[in-house]
Amino acid sequence: MGLLALATGLAAATTPTAESLAAPLAYKDSTTLKLTYSPPWSTADLNRAVTTHDGFGLSVNWIETSSGSSGDGSSDEGGGGHPHHGGSTSPAASGGAHSVHGMGNADQAELWSFVTYTRLLQRWNGSSSQANIWLDLGAGTVSSLVGTNPNLQEAALSAAVQIDAETQRLYGAISARTLQSSSASRNQASIKTGVALTAANYERIQPWIMVEVRGMQGTTMDVEVIPTLRLLHRRYVLELGASLHGHPHASLRYTF
Amino acid sequence: MNVFMALRPFLLSSLLALLTLGGPATAAGTSWLLKINGMVCAFCAQGIQKKLTAIPGISDISVDMATRTIRLRTGEGFRGNTETIRQAIKEAGYVLQSIEPTPAR
Numbered sequence: 001m002g003l004l005a006l007a008t009g010l011a012a013a014t015t016p017t018a019e020s021l022a023a024p025l026a027y028k029d030s031t032t033l034k035l036t037y038s039p040p041w042s043t044a045d046l047n048r049a050v051t052t053h054d055g056f057g058l059s060v061n062w063i064e065t066s067s068g069s070s071g072d073g074s075s076d077e078g079g080g081g082h083p084h085h086g087g088s089t090s091p092a093a094s095g096g097a098h099s100v101h102g103m104g105n106a107d108q109a110e111l112w113s114f115v116t117y118t119r120l121l122q123r124w125n126g127s128s129s130q131a132n133i134w135l136d137l138g139a140g141t142v143s144s145l146v147g148t149n150p151n152l153q154e155a156a157l158s159a160a161v162q163i164d165a166e167t168q169r170l171y172g173a174i175s176a177r178t179l180q181s182s183s184a185s186r187n188q189a190s191i192k193t194g195v196a197l198t199a200a201n202y203e204r205i206q207p208w209i210m211v212e213v214r215g216m217q218g219t220t221m222d223v224e225v226i227p228t229l230r231l232l233h234r235r236y237v238l239e240l241g242a243s244l245h246g247h248p249h250a251s252l253r254y255t256f
Numbered sequence: 257m258n259v260f261m262a263l264r265p266f267l268l269s270s271l272l273a274l275l276t277l278g279g280p281a282t283a284a285g286t287s288w289l290l291k292i293n294g295m296v297c298a299f300c301a302q303g304i305q306k307k308l309t310a311i312p313g314i315s316d317i318s319v320d321m322a323t324r325t326i327r328l329r330t331g332e333g334f335r336g337n338t339e340t341i342r343q344a345i346k347e348a349g350y351v352l353q354s355i356e357p358t359p360a361r
Binding site: 025026027028029030052120123124125126127128129130166167168199200201202206232233234235236237255 | 293294296297298299300301302303304306307319320321322324346347348349350351353
């Protein structure tokens with residue numbers, strides 16, 4: 001359902017989406033597609049790099065929320081889950097909200113769609129390493145497609161920053177992202193690290209073990225730990241795994 | 257005569273420079289070894305390869321991730337110089353650390 005909803009959201013967008021975090025821009029005149037299915041916060045981004053440092057595109061965020069509780073997957077809907085930390089949407093109160101299949105105790109889902117501008121603020125190219133600082137800004141709308149307030153449709157803004165560093169064997173990144181509208185606030189902070197299992201090779205896939213810890217305000221999950229297997233090929237980056245709460249995680253990045 | 261002999265290595269290297277990337281035109285069929293800063297993964301290298309491939313006259317591009325180097329060949333159709341290659345790598349987001357002629361493989 002979540003994947004279907006994400007696809008629906010993508011179809012609703014007039015054009016593909018802007019890559020936001022995780023590896024914002026590739027090279028000048030390239031287009032990068034990044035799809036991430038990772039409930040409760042999934043994304044689809046498409047970005048066009050018009051210079052080495054600047055990109056424009058679209059971004060869609062599919063976020064599962066709960067009207068009354070922030071679940072860890074163990075509490076019943078509307079039951080004794082702990083309250084949201086920060087997220088202030090959920091216009092109407094809970095009562096009688098139906099559960100969205102596959103979303104734990106989530107009973108609402110929002111679609112945040114943005115036109116985005118991505119800027120590579122700084123890059124350091126070392127002889128055997130690279131580090132970057134990225135900024136991503138977006139303007140668009142938020143709408144509630146599932147839940148107690150199906151008529152929610154209002155203007156929204158997004159901002160994100162990411163700092164990453166990598167060698168051929170190690171990767172680390174920290175990022176923060178906020179989505180804001182007049183009645184909704186969704187925030188995410190993430191730390192991600194990884195180690196390559198083999199030496200980098202241009203002709204073969206390089207497997208990595210990655211671990212991401214992300215905190216999300218205003219969703220059904222406050223903190224998630226997500227170990228994944230990353231397969232890095234020269235044309236794509238694929239990540240597959242599941243959070244310690246059992247949520248599946250899949251991500252594909254492709255540059256063309 | 258002795259002066260010529262003494263200067264011969266310099267004269268030969270100057271002639272080579274004029275015929276190759278540092279000069280206004282390049283020698284046909286010359287192979288080059290490029291060392292690139294920041295090229296830490298195959299995904300990065302692919303962008304560099306695409307940019308270099310787009311330059312007319314460049315062929316036989318091969319990437320060695322272990323040494324973070326790229327080998328390529330400039331042919332008769334190549335009308336650029338070192339700066340042309342440096343700029344292509346810059347547009348891919350990386351830095352050309354060094355470029356040297358190398359025996360063809």
